[in-house]
Amino acid sequence: MASGKKKRGQSDEVKTEDAVLAQNLDYQAPGRAVGITAMLSLVAFTAVFMSYQSTQLERDDRADLAQSPVVENFALPADPLWGFVAIPAGEFTMGSNPQRDRMAYENERWSATQRQGRVELPEYFIGRFEVTNAQFANYLTDTDSPNAALFAALDPALPVTSVSLPQMLSYARWLDAQLRTSAATPTVLREALEAGAKVTLPNEAEWEKAARGTDGRLFPWGMQPSDAFANIGGAALLPVGSHSCEPCSYGLSDMAGNAWELTRSALVDYPFTPSSAEALLDVDSLWVMRGGSYQDSINNVRAAVRGAVDPSVRNPTIGFRLVISSL
Amino acid sequence: MNTTEIDTRPALRLSQVVGSFKLPMALTLAIFLLSFAPRIAANSTLMYSFWGASAVLLLWQGFMLIHLARRPALKDFSRAIYAQHYVQAMVQFSVYLYWGYYWRPVYDHFWLLAGQVMFAYTFGMLLAWSRRRSYMLGFGPIPIIFSTNLFLWFHDDWFYMQFVMIAVGFLGKEFVRWKRDGRSVHIFNPSAFSLGFFSLILIATGTTDLTWAPEISSTLTLAPGIYTYLFAVGLIVMYFFSITLVSGAAAITLFGFSALYAALAGVPYFLDSEIPAAVFLGLHLLITDPSTSPRTPLGKTLFGVLYGIGVFALYTILGWLGEPTLYDKLLCVPLLNLSVIGIDRLVRRIKSDAVLNLWNPAWLGGRANVAHMVVWISVFGFMSLLGRTDAQHPGDSVPFWQQSCSAQLPNACARLVSVESTYCGDNAAWACNELGAHYREGLIVERDADLAYSYFARACELKFQAGCANLLQEQTALRAEPLELDLRLMLRQGGKNLIDTPAPELYARACSHDWAFACERSAAAGE
Structure with missing residues (x-):
């Protein structure tokens, strides 16, 4: 009984204390309704805010990309064929004859019994210049790539480098689609595309024929070594076409030096045959690059030199140029 | 006055x-x-x-x-x-x-x-x-x-939301209450409440990629023997807080439903396990808060069974809605918390002592929980013996899904694409090339030339020659056997990659996964 009394007394004490405490505060402690409202408001705010932020981020991305507008002719040179040069159909001599070219490497030999071979090619078009940063950035912008700003910030006239084989092929595929759909595409190019050609990287034969022509020269400009027509043994990449080369085959620039140019040919022993897709499955994943770079000496910028890299390589000395080819 | x-x-x-x-x-x-x-x-x-x-x-x-x-x-x-x-x-x-x-x-x-x-x-x-x-x-x-953090945390750029999530959990605990057995108690498990709410928000606003939830869900299995580990530490919680009936009933229900589905459909219900590791974690540590779960043995059992059914159902519903299925284990807990009073009422209506004490017979005295634990240990042991916990699971094998897809078993083609997407994300070139081939062929997924091209490009970057060939020839969808590196990435069975595994062991494991070419190589190496 006494205990009961005590408990009641204690309880009264607590109640009194609560009342006094309540008076000590000049604000009302928030009740459940207020609390739940606050909590639900927080949740609702979160939902709206996250939804808004998510949309905003997407908009920002698009706005960043929109800062580099897509150029009308895809940043290609403003000549009648948008920088492409027609290479007539016909045969040319491929590979090296060590008797005429003391700098030839073993992998330039045609076969065990033959030093050089003759290769017949149909007409195709090849870029007068290496693909530039401006052209590549234009492509990245159009495809909403997160790397667009990165390439747009580079010197637009320099050859694009540090891109992998799949990236190069993706650019070629994109340009192919653009040229097919653009009303401004030069008629000759459009007709070639409609006849079954496509924009891609050159294969080894296409590249070598464009570089050395049909008269069997060792260098794009002729038989003698020279540093007058190409960026060889230099300090850095130069804007495409910096070295004018009047004597060069088909008037192409930078087929020797400046940047190595990756091809769509896997590295296999000669004799050269255009590889079928199935045949590629049986060879190592090494892809031929041609022409040497500004870092190379004269022996590596010969028209027949064959370097090779794996398809993921992104190297500041390796770029590419395009062809419109029916092969 | x-x-x-x-x-x-x-x-x-x-x-x-x-x-x-x-x-x-x-x-x-x-x-x-x-x-x-x-x-x-x-x-x-x-x-x-x-x-x-x-x-x-x-x-x-x-x-x-x-x-x-x-x-x-x-x-x-x-x-x-x-x-x-x-x-x-x-x-x-x-x-x-x-x-x-x-x-x-x-x-x-x-x-x-x-x-x-x-x-x-x-x-x-x-x-x-x-x-x-x-x-x-x-x-x-x-x-x-x-x-909370065992299931979801926000990326650094969104981390302020983590604080908001905690605040919501505490506000819920403080304000969302009801009278239970004459006492005012919080309805929801505070972490499950905020996790459930935020999962809904993430799904509704399409911002599920702002958190680490997918990584959290998929990386638990990187720890070897994670099921056994969770089981062992779960026993501690079970022993101290008598939640064996909740966890055990949930696990047994899920396992039972999964096994039934596998028997009927011929393919596992969950991708690569009978009970995903994150769900197994959840049923030990997320639904076992004594304040927000039923108190009677039968009520606890019902609670666990409902969690099992809830996860099972939500997995399909979320998948059907095209949302990440990993939220299955989070979304159903608040709903279960809400059902607690209902479960308690239902149990009280049962007048039969035999039913009420089904899991708590008098002869056990105060040792009922220990007895439940013994049963749970036996069940887990049985699951492990069947290879349904830490061991290799049929769903780990890509050839299994290829064969199931060819046989047109339910969901098998979608699962094949999902498994290959995971491995492609891990940089297995073969898987990227396979995905590219699927999207180029349009046989088991809708044809998408651009997506196919991007998968081939990735395969090519990873030096998979078929991928490069497919990039050059847009009419083809060439395939090739996986490279050794691909096997090291694809045979990990949810664990770490097999970078240091000796080649013979690797090919033997590949053979056990039904890679026919690996069996040939394995046999050739043994001769």
Whole structure:
């Protein structure tokens, strides 16, 4: 009984204390309704805010990309064929004859019994210049790539480098689609595309024929070594076409030096045959690059030199140029 | 008639009132200082999130102090040390330690965990004091934070949402209450409440990629023997808090449904396990809060069974809606918490002692929970013997899904694409090329030339020659056998990659996964 009394007394004490405490505060402690409202408001705010932020981020991305507008002719040179040069159909001599070219490497030999071979090619078009940063950035912008700003910030006239084989092929595929759909595409190019050609990287034969022509020269400009027509043994990449080369085959620039140019040919022993897709499955994943770079000496910028890299390589000395080819 | 009340209590000085705020102020300062830790300072949004959290807490304290300056009153604590809090916290922490050893982002997250724990304590104190209650000082906030982070945490750029999520959990605990057995108790498990709410928001706003939830869900299995580990630490929780019936019933239900589906459909229900590791974690540590689960043995069993059914159903529903299925284990807990009173009422209506004491016969005395644990240990042992826990699972094998897809078994083609997407994401070139081929052929997925091209490009970058060939010839969808590196990535069975595994062992494992070419190589190597 006494205990009961005590408990009641204690309880009264607590109640009194609560009342006094309540008076000590000049604000009302928030009740459940207020609390739940606050909590639900927080949740609702979160939902709206996250939804808004998510949309905003997407908009920002698009706005960043929109800062580099897509150029009308895809940043290609403003000549009648948008920088492409027609290479007539016909045969040319491929590979090296060590008797005429003391700098030839073993992998330039045609076969065990033959030093050089003759290769017949149909007409195709090849870029007068290496693909530039401006052209590549234009492509990245159009495809909403997160790397667009990165390439747009580079010197637009320099050859694009540090891109992998799949990236190069993706650019070629994109340009192919653009040229097919653009009303401004030069008629000759459009007709070639409609006849079954496509924009891609050159294969080894296409590249070598464009570089050395049909008269069997060792260098794009002729038989003698020279540093007058190409960026060889230099300090850095130069804007495409910096070295004018009047004597060069088909008037192409930078087929020797400046940047190595990756091809769509896997590295296999000669004799050269255009590889079928199935045949590629049986060879190592090494892809031929041609022409040497500004870092190379004269022996590596010969028209027949064959370097090779794996398809993921992104190297500041390796770029590419395009062809419109029916092969 | 006017009366004047005389306050007979000794007058409080302002310094005494301010003194009672020492702990929240110290914690607020600690949160602010923590923002300068290299892990946090490295990301400006993360640092500002900590500053923002400190600022909110400081403003709250300022507001309270301004009012208390006029009418001083002490803010105090009462001691509330409960085993269920610190044992849960220790078990959860051990999971972090073990898992983090194999997935380092967990260890990097410790700084952020510490910040959240301090925030939770301070928020809880201020909330209690604002409600004119004494703060129950104990380990309570720690298992809430640990449990939340075992399932979901936001990317650094969105980390302020983590603090909001904690705040919502504590507000829910404080305000969303009901009378249960004559006492006012919170309805929802605080971590499950905020996890459930935020999962819904993430799904509804299409922002599920702002959190680490997918990585958390998929990296648990990087820790070898994770099922056995979770089972072992789960036993501790079961022993102390008698939640064996909840966890066991949930696991058995899920396992049963999965096994039934596999028997009927010919393919596993979940991708690569009978019970996904994250769900297994959830049924030990997320639904076992005694305050928000039924108290009777039959009620606990029903609760566990409902969780099993809920996860099973939500997995399909979320998949059907095209949403990430990993939220299945989170979304159903708040619904289950809501059903607790219903379950209790249902159990009370049962008049049969035999039914009520089905899991609690008198002859067990006070040892019923131990008996339940023995049954659970036997069930887990049986599951392990069947190879349904840590061992190789049919769903781990790509050829299994290829064959199931060819046989047009339910969901098999979608699962094949899903498995290959996972491995392509792991840089297995073969898987990328296969995906490219599927999208180019358009046989088991809708044809998509651009997507196919991007997968081939990735395969080519990874030096898979068929991928490069497919890039050059857009009419083809060439395939080739996986490279050795691909096997090292694709045979990991949810664990770490097999980079250091000797080739013969690798090919033997590939053979056990039904890679025919690997069996030939394995046999040739043995000759």
